[in-house]
Amino acid sequence: MNQQAGRTPSEAPAVSADGLGKVFRVPDGRGGHTTHAAVRDVSFEVAAHGSLGIVGESGSGKTTIARMLVGLERPSSGTIAVMGRDRSRPPRRGAERNRRAHELQIVFQDPYTSLDPRQSARSAVDEVIRHHTSLDGPQRAERLAELVDQVGLTNRQADARPCDLSGGQRQRVAIARALAAGPRVLVLDEAVSALDVSIQAQILNLLADIRAATGIAYLLISHDLAVVRQLCDDVLVLRRGRVVEQGACARVLDHPTQEYTRALRAAAPVPGWRPPGVAR
Amino acid sequence: MTDATPLLELRGLGVQLPGDGGPRAVLHGIDLTLGAGEALGLVGESGSGKSMTMRAITGLLPPGAQLDGTVRFEGEDIAAMAPSTLRRYRDRGVGMVFQDPRAHINPTRRIGSFLTEALTLNRGLGRRAAQARAIATLSEVGIDEPERRLRQYPHELSGGMLQRVMIASVLLAEPRLLLADEPTTALDVTIQAEVVGILDQLRRDRGLGMVFVTHDLDLALAVCHRVAVMYAGRIVEVRSAERMHEENAHPYTRGLLGSRPAIDHRAERLTAIPGRPVSAFEAGPGCAFATRCAHVQPLCRERPPELAPFRGGLVRCHRVAEIHQETSDGTSSQEATA
Ligand SMILES: Nc1ncnc2c1ncn2[C@@H]1O[C@H](COP(=O)(O)OP(=O)(O)OP(=O)(O)O)[C@@H](O)[C@H]1O
Ligand SMILES: Nc1ncnc2c1ncn2[C@@H]1O[C@H](COP(=O)(O)OP(=O)(O)OP(=O)(O)O)[C@@H](O)[C@H]1O
Ligand SMILES: [Mg+2]
Numbered sequence: 190m191n192q193q194a195g196r197t198p199s200e201a202p203a204v205s206a207d208g209l210g211k212v213f214r215v216p217d218g219r220g221g222h223t224t225h226a227a228v229r230d231v232s233f234e235v236a237a238h239g240s241l242g243i244v245g246e247s248g249s250g251k252t253t254i255a256r257m258l259v260g261l262e263r264p265s266s267g268t269i270a271v272m273g274r275d276r277s278r279p280p281r282r283g284a285e286r287n288r289r290a291h292e293l294q295i296v297f298q299d300p301y302t303s304l305d306p307r308q309s310a311r312s313a314v315d316e317v318i319r320h321h322t323s324l325d326g327p328q329r330a331e332r333l334a335e336l337v338d339q340v341g342l343t344n345r346q347a348d349a350r351p352c353d354l355s356g357g358q359r360q361r362v363a364i365a366r367a368l369a370a371g372p373r374v375l376v377l378d379e380a381v382s383a384l385d386v387s388i389q390a391q392i393l394n395l396l397a398d399i400r401a402a403t404g405i406a407y408l409l410i411s412h413d414l415a416v417v418r419q420l421c422d423d424v425l426v427l428r429r430g431r432v433v434e435q436g437a438c439a440r441v442l443d444h445p446t447q448e449y450t451r452a453l454r455a456a457a458p459v460p461g462w463r464p465p466g467v468a469r
Numbered sequence: 470m471t472d473a474t475p476l477l478e479l480r481g482l483g484v485q486l487p488g489d490g491g492p493r494a495v496l497h498g499i500d501l502t503l504g505a506g507e508a509l510g511l512v513g514e515s516g517s518g519k520s521m522t523m524r525a526i527t528g529l530l531p532p533g534a535q536l537d538g539t540v541r542f543e544g545e546d547i548a549a550m551a552p553s554t555l556r557r558y559r560d561r562g563v564g565m566v567f568q569d570p571r572a573h574i575n576p577t578r579r580i581g582s583f584l585t586e587a588l589t590l591n592r593g594l595g596r597r598a599a600q601a602r603a604i605a606t607l608s609e610v611g612i613d614e615p616e617r618r619l620r621q622y623p624h625e626l627s628g629g630m631l632q633r634v635m636i637a638s639v640l641l642a643e644p645r646l647l648l649a650d651e652p653t654t655a656l657d658v659t660i661q662a663e664v665v666g667i668l669d670q671l672r673r674d675r676g677l678g679m680v681f682v683t684h685d686l687d688l689a690l691a692v693c694h695r696v697a698v699m700y701a702g703r704i705v706e707v708r709s710a711e712r713m714h715e716e717n718a719h720p721y722t723r724g725l726l727g728s729r730p731a732i733d734h735r736a737e738r739l740t741a742i743p744g745r746p747v748s749a750f751e752a753g754p755g756c757a758f759a760t761r762c763a764h765v766q767p768l769c770r771e772r773p774p775e776l777a778p779f780r781g782g783l784v785r786c787h788r789v790a791e792i793h794q795e796t797s798d799g800t801s802s803q804e805a806t807a
């Protein structure tokens with residue numbers, strides 16, 4: 190479905206969203222309820238092996254889109270497909286749920302909340318391999334070692350519990366665990382935002398290497414335009430649930446056509462930048 | 470700034486906190502001066518000691534902390550201040566703005582009572598006069614309809630608006646020194662730009678000295694005259710903001726600059742620093758950055774380097790001259806390409 194002209198017809202887009210919308214019911218403060226449209230008529234594609242960044246300010250609907258992709262929220266309108274298969278509705282059977290998890294995985298900003306505090310990185314990753322593949326014992330051990338190595342964890346770190354790891358190390362564990370399912374698409378929701386800049390650079394390099402090596406597609410959610418520029422081919426600018434502008438990073442970020450995109454870009458501190466009204 | 474006595478002077482400032490195996494150093498040998506009307510940036514990764522430096526400046530350290538060196542405000546050692554003088558210094562000399570305004574403001578009280586309390590209680594102003602001052606100050610930080618805001622509760626204001634209220638509350642005490650600890654980290658980038666614009670305006674209009682803490686080097690360079698880069702509880706480089714991009718010399722400063730992706734192009738690879746930032750007490754006897762530095766030599770692990778003048782700034786590195794030589798041969802000064 191939704192095959193756009195200009196793409197190689199042989200490979201379906203990794204992700205396509207068409208007219209996606211999400212309306213939440215919220216208390217109106219007077220004992221009743223009202224509705225809040227968090228995502229409105231959003232359409233985009235992540236090309237096969239491609240990478241799309243979604244940028245926008247707090248509350249613009251980025252996480253809501255991610256949650257609909259992984260099936261944590263159900264769209265109020267529109268459709269989503271991953272690897273050409275629709276997932277706008279909840280899976281009806283366990284096998285279907287499994288296949289969806291196999292195709293698309295997500296990494297959140299704070300891996301601490303998503304990692305089991307009692308489980309070492311090695312056993313967390315092993316559990317996912319066991320669940321999503323039919324590898325035998327020795328093959329599994331090999332795959333495990335490969336993943337631990339790929340995300341740059343030492344053996345000692347792989348055996349440590351999350352509380353004994355730094356933020357960057359925990360994020361590596363979360364990435365290894367997501368990759369262990371063998372997904373074709375990885376959603377990264379502010380996955381590098383809370384990291385120290387030197388660690389953030391390590392993870393950005395790592396993610397670029399993994400994509401080059403495996404052809405996995407990324408949907409990267411961030412409020413940081415520079416992070417998106419570094420990792421993504423395409424970018425989508427979201428404001429109050431609506432798409433403001435989308436296209437290739439170089440086009441949108443270097444030649445924005447929309448006032449809001451220009452404002453976002455102008456507000457980002459870059460070398461030589463001055464905040465409004467500041468002269469020296 | 471040309472005044473003989475600086476507004477703020479830190480000499481050999483160190484802080485040790487009680488730990489499991491004895492005292493742990495978290496700050497070490499911090500020397501800094503700040504003049505009135507001047508903005509100084511403190512930049513470093515988490516645990517490098519930025520917030521602890523701010524706490525040492527106000528003299529509000531965690532229980533059991535041991536302070537070395539001196540903090541002088543307008544020439545006076547705060548450790549030697551009489552209790553009443555110290556209280557005046559904390560109430561009226563120095564103002565603090567924090568990262569998360571919501572954590573520092575009582576959610577059950579209206580903005581008006583939050584802003585006017587100190588004026589009526591400590592300064593003996595009448596209610597009317599205090600309100601008038603609050604309204605004027607809210608306007609000064611760019612808040613529209615200030616009268617109406619006084620009747621609102623914190624949850625009715627956005628994060629950016631609330632941070633402006635915090636700044637207004639600090640200004641009402643008419644401090645001469647403003648300490649801003651990651652004041653915009655929790656804000657959207659467009660709001661951040663407005664808030665730092667306001668801080669800068671206030672510094673100039675009122676001749677405030679400002680210490681601006683952030684982990685974003687480019688942000689610090691945009692709003693400060695000078696920037697001090699911190700690593701593991703020490704200052705590793707101090708330089709004028711104008712010269713930092715051209716003349717940065719410490720391998721850690723260079724690593725920070727190379728780590729940050731750019732908005733206008735994709736780097737082939739970010740020059741990431743291996744390993745993770747360490748705290749002062751985790752550092753060995755030599756240079757604290759030795760474990761992550763590409764230029765490390767045996768000497769670096771043995772003896773701690775001093776903060777010494779280099780090309781118009783101060784740099785704490787044994788090998789800075791050699792590294793500068795090596796990297797300015799043929800390559801650009803910023804990226805030591807492998
Ligand atoms: N379960 C929910 N019920 C009601 N409203 C919600 C719910 N989840 C999200 N929202 C609202 O939907 C809007 C979009 O939220 P979302 O978390 O998607 O934003 P975001 O772009 O991820 O923001 P941030 O950058 O702060 O993470 C917000 O106004 C939010 O308050
Ligand atoms: N109350 C405390 N008790 C014990 N150790 C502390 C306390 N506060 C800070 N530390 C330690 O002191 C060191 C410096 O901390 P500080 O808060 O100054 O870092 P920072 O540079 O402000 O970091 P961040 O960017 O994360 O705010 C760290 O190792 C930290 O763990
Ligand atoms: Mg979000």
Ligand SMILES: [Mg+2]
Pocket residue numbers: 519520521650
């Ligand atoms: Mg801090």
